Amino acid sequence: MPMLAPPLFALPFPSIDPVLIELGPFAIRWYALAYIAGLLFGWWMAKKLCSSPALWGGRAPILPEEFDDAVVWIALGVILGGRIGYVLFYNLPYYAANPFEAFTLWHGGMAFHGGFLGSILAMYLFCRRRGLPFVSMLDIAATVVPVGLFLGRLANFINGELWGRASDVPWAFVFPHGGPEPRHPSQLYEAGLEGVAIFTILLLAVRAGALARPGMVAGLFVFLYGCARIFVEFFREPDAQLGYLYGGWLTMGMVLSLPMLALGSWLMLRARRRPALGADVPA
Incomplete structure (x- = not known):
């Protein structure tokens, strides 16, 4: 990779302590608060969706109190799946x-794709146990997930981790552990795209009646x-232990995201071909 010319201007990294409160051995980190805040907001919003018959074309297939019980399963799926995914996909030789x-969660190391699979498995098991529609549960969860992604990426930025590639753009930051070169604030890019942009699009789809077609919101x-x-x-700078794959430009994040394009397209196509909820209810 060619060396970049020294930039004329670079933004200093904001001095935000990753630890909000520290009392002896007990510490509350922004990263943990992001998980908790995302879960609580998602819980609240999911119950609002379950309480809005107009969004479903009739009575919601999942009651608010049923989602209360699902939250614990989903949280465990996210945490366990995220950790297992990181161990398997990103740093297996080290953990082997x-x-x-692998059990030291407080040292960091979570993978979205692992948390994604873990939460899906948790929801499937919960719905099968309770006799609830699994695909509609996916739609509810998908609607609220971007909020957690937004908060998580902001926490990544505060921690000064998962920084971007070296760059001379005027909004580049010199990260405390990223060397002397200014870098893309890729965490903020992800917060804007995975969080704000996707959340906005999903809300518009929900208001347009997408929840009435099971799988449409999840696929989107x-x-x-x-x-x-x-x-x-x-x-984004690839993980140091992995680097670039297959020719020097592909990353593990890309590899794990490619199947999501096919899965999302299939879910949306399937939802379009099936009758909407309430379609058989007489006007």
Whole structure:
């Protein structure tokens, strides 16, 4: 990769302590608060969706109190799946040599794609146990997930981790652990695309009646996330232990996101071909 010319201007990284409160061995980090805040907001919004018959073309197939019970399953799926995904996809040789480190969640290391699969498995098991429509549960979760992604990416920025590639753009930052070169704030790019942009599009789709077609919102989210993640990977520095794959430009994030394009397209096509909820209810 050619060396960049020294930039005329670079933004200093804001001095925000990743630890909000520290009392002896007990510490509250912004990253943990992002997970908690995203979960609580998602919980609240999901119950609002379940309480709005107009969005479903009739009574919602999942009651608000049923989603209350699902939250614990989803949270466990996200945490366990995110950690297992990081261990398997991003740093397997290290954890194979140090297996007990896989349990040290406080040292960081979570993978979205792992959390995505873990949450899907958790929702499937929960719906099967309760006799609830799995695809509609996916639609509800997909609508609220971008909020958690937005908060999580902001926390990544505060932590000064997952920074972007070296750049001479005027909004580049010199990250405290990223060397002397200014870099793309790729965490903020992801917060804007995965969080704000996708959330806005999904809300518009929900208001247009997408929840009445099971799988439409979930498919739209999966497809849009895959597009956003692949795009941002061109600006994000790949993990040091992996680097670039297959010819020096492909990254693990791209590889894991490509199937999401196919899955999202299939879900949306399937939703379009099936009758909408309430279609058989007489006017």
